[in-house]
Amino acid sequence: MKITLIREEKESGKETVSTCEADALLEKIKTETKAAHVTALRTMLLYTTPDARGHYEHIDKLPRIYPSIEYGRSRDGSRKMKHYNGVVMLEVNDLAGLSEVELVKEQARLLPQTWAAITGSSGRSVKIWVKFVLPDGSLPVKEENITLFHACAYRMAVQCYQPILPFPITLKEPSPTQSCRMTLDVTPYFNPDAIPFCQEQPFSMPGEQTFHQRKLMEKNPLLRLKPGFETSETFTILFETALGRALDEMENWKRGDALHTLLVCLTEHCFKAGIPEEETVRQVMIHYYRQADEQIVRTTIHNLYRECKGFGKKSALTPEQEISLRLEEFMERRYEFRFNTVSNDLEFRQKDSIHFYFQPVDQRARNSISMDALQEGIKVWDRDVNRYLASNRVPLYNPVEDYLCSVGRWDGKDRIHALADLVPCNNPHWRQLFYRWFLNMVAHWRGLNKQYANSTSPLLVGSQGFRKSTYCRIILPPELRFGYTDSLDFGSKRDAEMYLGRFMLINIDEFDQVSINQQGFLKHLLQKPVANLRKPYGSSIQEIRRYASFIGTSNQKDLLTDPSGSRRFICIEVTAPINTSVTINYRQLYAQAMDAITKGERYWFDDTDEAVLKESNREFEQISPLEQLFHCYFRSPEEGEMGEWMTSMEIIEYLQGKSKTISLSNSCISTFGRILKKNQIESKRTKRGMQYEVIMLNK
CATH class of the missing domain: 1.10.10 (Arc Repressor Mutant, subunit A)
Incomplete structure (x- = not known):
């Protein structure tokens, strides 16, 4: 692995770029040149206060070290990136002296991922270099992927190293171009066999904790179960076991006796079994619905759970703080909330095993939540509930990224070409063109290319009853089918541009009905990578991430009216009804696309593909x-x-x-x-x- 050193002369502006192997660089910093610029710098700093704005006159004699990137020269003489090394640099600054520097280096050595730990040029800091790779051992190549990968790697490195370091890590904006001055360290730590951290290629820059991350961090494994039959069955078995133990201890209790005595014993066993509080309430109401009052049952179980957790001690909190904490505990105990960043909707579901699906939080739901809180004795107003729901207490949720992250590993069976084969046609290029378009669609869902959009669209042409629109719909999995629409209104340009960030697949149904005057705007939509709009009730113009890819259907053959060409469409004449009743393994279908994109397979249309499109589309062009x-x-x-x-x-x-x-x-x-x-x-x-x-x- 080569490390880049860049020295810039401020007076002349001349820049010198050189590279050397990592082990050679570590040997180089053990000794100093005759000019002794590092020693002179440290001597100057020894007699200056931390807030003094002194300047070392020979500072430009010390080149900057770039551990993350190997630079080279382009033909015009400018600096360009040749290779990404996957190295993250952590800095611990403002140390008191050599003893603290050596202590930090010793602690950094405890982790096998530490590639190097060296003293900074000031003599009061430590630079820790940590290696990262993708799961297959490679590193991202494209600049946008490198930026995302490095940012998430930096966050992971900070989380792993901070607990073992005696001093705080100086947090900096994560960038592959991060550098440090040439230094002097007689005893640097260098481990060429360091084990790199393994990290998936991220979809976006690290931000607020997402709904998926919060679920994974849940300590109780029962709460990490996905809703469905498995969850219901597990909770039922655990509850029946707890009920059996409670009945064994309450030997003389029989149905019809006071429920409260059994409820106390039962609740303790449910708590020890790890059953969530809301699930305990639901199971009790199922078993003893005739003699149980829900509010009494809920209050009793809640108080016992609080007692088992050690709650109820006298606190020095103000009344406002106590209400705020009680409201937060109530919300997290009884509901799951998430903010859907694609649809811009707040969603929720109750925390028990029979509520499988999230629902929008409308005004009726908000009022119900407020009433439930008041019934538990929490003195909150509607504005308190609304304030909580509009805060960062509610995690962000991206259904597209969540689905693509959960598809698993591809089993090797080709399903994308099989999906294309469902369309009967005589075009020999259809299978490969559809395959390229499908990869392009998934790549843009991942946000891999923000400079260009998926501007090519299949057009299925055939008679009525050939199930063309149904085929367009089944391209999306059921979990993402909310992102399908065939109601694009070209009359409202603002709404049409909003659709780019709201839907994953837009079907231009009856494509022949798009007038010549609307063709220009359609071309604008197809090639628009992002939309800059002001959201409803918003106060500023924001950049809206595009997810939408396009597909179209028509009963007429003479469709294309653009005299400049037809490279944006894949026109296919459907010769027979499409078989849409097949069973599609959607997770493996999209796992194949994810696998191809991760391995660097081309997902865009090149000049050869466009030449094929132009030639095969001639029979669909409308001759004026x-x-x-x-x-x-x-x-x-x-x-x-x-x-x-x-x-x-x-x-x-x-x-x-x-x-x-x-x-x-x-x-x-x-x-x-x-x-x-x-x-x-x-x-x-x-x-x-x-x-x-x-x-x-x-x-």
Whole structure:
């Protein structure tokens, strides 16, 4: 692994870039050059206070070390990144002296992931270098992936190293370009066989704790269970076991006796079994619904759970603090909340095994939560509940990222091409074009390319009843089908742009109904990587992340009206009804896409693909009357023939003499020029304008 050293002379602005192997660099910092610039710097700092703004005159003689990136020179002489090393640098600064420096280095050695630990150029700091890799042992290559990977790696490194270090780590903005000055360390720590941390390629920059992360951090394994039959069955078995033990201890108790005596003993056993409080309430109400009052049962169980947890001690908290903490405990005990960042909706479900699905938090739900809190004796107002729901106490939830992270490992069976094969057609390129489009769709869900959008869209053309729209819908898994729509309104441009961040797949149903005037806006939507809009009730314009890919259907064949080409569409004639009743293993389908993207397979359309698209789309292009009239009176010269050079206006004027319906206008002339270019008519630029070589028929 090569480390980059860059020295910049401030007076001349000249920059010197050099690289050396890591072990050679560590040997180099053990001794100092005759100029002794590091020693002079440390001597100066020894006699200055930390807040003094002194400047060492030879500071530019000490090159900066870039452990994370190997730099090189481009053809124009500028600096460019050649390789990402996957090294994160942690800094512990403001140490008192050499003893504290050595203590930090010794502590850093305790972790096998420490690649190097060296004294900083000031003599009062330590630089700790930690290695990271992807699960397959490789490192990200694209700059946007490197930035995300490095930011998340820095956060992980801080969380792992801070508990073992006696002094705080100086937190800095995580960047692969982080560097430090050349230093002097007689005894640096270097472990070339350090075990790197393994980290998945992240989807986004680390931010607030997400709903998925909060669930994984739950200490009680029962609360980490996904809702469904497994959870219900587990809780039922545990409760029945606890009930059996309680009945054994209450030998004389029988149904009809006072429930409270049994409830106390039962609740203690439920608590010891790790059954959540809300689940205990539900199970008791199921067993003793005839003689149990829910409010009494709930209060009794809640008080006993508090007692078992050690609650109820006298506190020095103010009344406001106590109410706030009680409200937070109530919310976390009885409900699960999450903020859906795709739909911008607040969602919730009750914490018991029969409420499997999250529901939007509407006004009715807010009022019910407030009433439940008041019934438990928590003196809260509606605004207190609303304040909690609009705070960072509610974790963020991205359903797209959550689904893609949970698909698991691909089993090796090709399912994307099999999904394409459901569409009966005669186009030999359809399977591979659909495969590329599908990878492109998933890659943009992951946010891998923010400079370009998935601007290519399949168009399924066929008779009514061929189940084209149904096929478009089953491309998405049931968990993400809320992100499908076929109701795109081109009349409302703002709403149409909002759809780019709200939906994952947009079906332009009845594509032939899109007018020529709307084609320009459609092209704008297809190639727009992000949308800059002001959200409803928002006060500022924000950048909205795009998730949407497009697909379309039509019953008519002459669809494409753009004279400049048709590379943005994959037009396929469906020859028979599509079999949409098949069972699709969606997790493996998307696991295949994730595996291909992770391994660096191309997901964008290159020039070869676009040439195939243009050629196969010719039969779907709509030929205008002007173009038809041109083919009646002109043709392109064949090899060896000499044609006549004419401007587009001269050709149109000639055609006007043949048909009086043609109107001469600037838009007509410019459009006609694109038509000639599409038909590959030879052209050249002259003083008279652009001329085209044609041969006149029936002259």
